[in-house]
Amino acid sequence: MVKERFDVAVIGGGIAGASVAAELSKDRRVLLLEMENQPGYHTTGRSAAVFAAVYGPSPIRALTRASRAFFANAPEAYFESTLFRSRPIMMICRKEQEPVLDRTIAQVGVMTPVERINEAAIRKLNPMVKTGYASAAMLDMSGEDIDVSSLHQGYLRQFRAFGGDLRCNASVLGLVRRDKGWQLETEAGEFTADTIVNAAGAWAEHIGHLARAEPIGLVPKRRTAAIVEGPNELPPDVLTSMPITIDIEENFYLKPDAGRLLISPADETPSPACDAQPEEMDIALCVERIENAFDLRVQRIESKWAGLRSFVADKCPVVGYSSVAPSFFWLAGQGGYGIQTAPALARLAASQVLRKPMPSDIAAEGIDLSEIDPSRLIGRG
Numbered sequence: 001m002v003k004e005r006f007d008v009a010v011i012g013g014g015i016a017g018a019s020v021a022a023e024l025s026k027d028r029r030v031l032l033l034e035m036e037n038q039p040g041y042h043t044t045g046r047s048a049a050v051f052a053a054v055y056g057p058s059p060i061r062a063l064t065r066a067s068r069a070f071f072a073n074a075p076e077a078y079f080e081s082t083l084f085r086s087r088p089i090m091m092i093c094r095k096e097q098e099p100v101l102d103r104t105i106a107q108v109g110v111m112t113p114v115e116r117i118n119e120a121a122i123r124k125l126n127p128m129v130k131t132g133y134a135s136a137a138m139l140d141m142s143g144e145d146i147d148v149s150s151l152h153q154g155y156l157r158q159f160r161a162f163g164g165d166l167r168c169n170a171s172v173l174g175l176v177r178r179d180k181g182w183q184l185e186t187e188a189g190e191f192t193a194d195t196i197v198n199a200a201g202a203w204a205e206h207i208g209h210l211a212r213a214e215p216i217g218l219v220p221k222r223r224t225a226a227i228v229e230g231p232n233e234l235p236p237d238v239l240t241s242m243p244i245t246i247d248i249e250e251n252f253y254l255k256p257d258a259g260r261l262l263i264s265p266a267d268e269t270p271s272p273a274c275d276a277q278p279e280e281m282d283i284a285l286c287v288e289r290i291e292n293a294f295d296l297r298v299q300r301i302e303s304k305w306a307g308l309r310s311f312v313a314d315k316c317p318v319v320g321y322s323s324v325a326p327s328f329f330w331l332a333g334q335g336g337y338g339i340q341t342a343p344a345l346a347r348l349a350a351s352q353v354l355r356k357p358m359p360s361d362i363a364a365e366g367i368d369l370s371e372i373d374p375s376r377l378i379g380r381g
């Protein structure tokens with residue numbers, strides 16, 4: 001039987017795979033393989049949808065800054081007009097955490113304007129913060145809520161418009177190197193491709209193993225979130241416009257979400273790659289931390305979920321060709337930042353797949369390829 005042949009096969013239909021496939025489809029014949037019956041079922045469909053240029057290690061912050069223009073001005077032909085909605089970021093601290101706050105401000109304030117505010121200002125922005133709980137905060141007014149579904153669907157629309165071929169229910173089962181290309185055995189049949197892009201999220205290490213690529217030491221970590229009702233006495237407009245309020249050491253966060261509150265204990269529990277589910281213990285921990293910091297009695301959990309944020313040791317993404325498996329490209333380890341960095345990461349990864357120079361606007365943010373190349377991880381896997 002003649003196998004369908006593609007220039008590039010992208011494995012994984014989450015935001016990473018969909019966005020890089022959309023970029024690559026402008027120049028190449030691209031196959032996008034997703035094991036579920038629809039793309040976005042795993043981590044991409046479970047995020048808190050925040051854009052915070054002050055969040056994550058330096059390469060992440062650079063990629064986030066480089067993504068802002070796309071979010072603000074995505075092509076209307078594919079993306080619904082408003083991917084962004086203003087959501088200030090407020091990282092609060094207790095008195096004893098102030099050294100952490102000051103270090104963070106010194107680090108991130110160089111590239112993103114932030115303000116150090118006092119307790120009165122904190123409580124004005126979020127009246128739910130308990131009196132006497134927080135002594136100071138870092139305020140970033142440039143934060144945004146992201147419409148993740150529109151972003152993801154927009155990339156898939158763009159991918160199809162450029163002739164891309166999406167196959168769902170197409171779990172990749174085997175990868176064999178043959179005649180300078182790859183043979184892919186999947187649940188939906190066999191395909192061949194010159195190049196493979198591994199965007200399989202929590203499963204990326206497994207896909208690397210199938211290709212006999214180098215191990216990268218990827219660890220999926222479970223994070224839990226829940227939706228609860230806000231306090232009755234809080235006026236709806238205050239509830240809607242409040243900043244996302246995050247503990248400076250990321251022990252919890254609380255964010256307005258369509259008239260309700262999204263709360264999380266910011267847990268990072270190592271997990272095998274799987275369909276992650278919330279654990280009762282993490283929900284209980286979440287309620288305890290939130291009730292400790294905010295004037296809120298959680299009466300009822302309206303909904304809850306968990307998702308896997310996958311990290312390598314330095315918490316930076318893994319973007320580049322394998323030095324072991326030929327024409328096998330890593331696009332993994334986006335951790336807790338894969339939505340806000342997706343536009344820049346997709347363009348950067350596509351340029352690297354095609355062995356072209358990095359787009360100049362991304363380079364201008366100070367991205368150093370050696371900080372994201374898989375070769376930095378050799379010996380750590």
Ligand SMILES: Cc1cc2nc3c(=O)[nH]c(=O)nc-3n(C[C@H](O)[C@H](O)[C@H](O)COP(=O)(O)OP(=O)(O)OC[C@H]3O[C@@H](n4cnc5c(N)ncnc54)[C@H](O)[C@@H]3O)c2cc1C
Pocket residue numbers: 011012013014015016017033034035036039040041042043044045046047048049050051170171172173199200201202203207223224225306307308309332334335336337338339340341
């Ligand atoms: C609670 C929570 C809050 C978060 N909040 C934010 C936030 O506010 N901002 C932000 O930027 N990020 C956030 N993140 C992180 C963000 O969601 C992830 O970084 C991002 O979704 C990762 O995208 P991905 O495409 O790599 O992974 P996924 O969306 O998991 O996609 C990988 C895909 O690969 C497929 N796949 C796996 N194995 C195979 C195979 N063998 N064959 C075919 N397909 C396969 C899977 O089915 C899956 O669809 C959050 C995550 C969580 C869990």
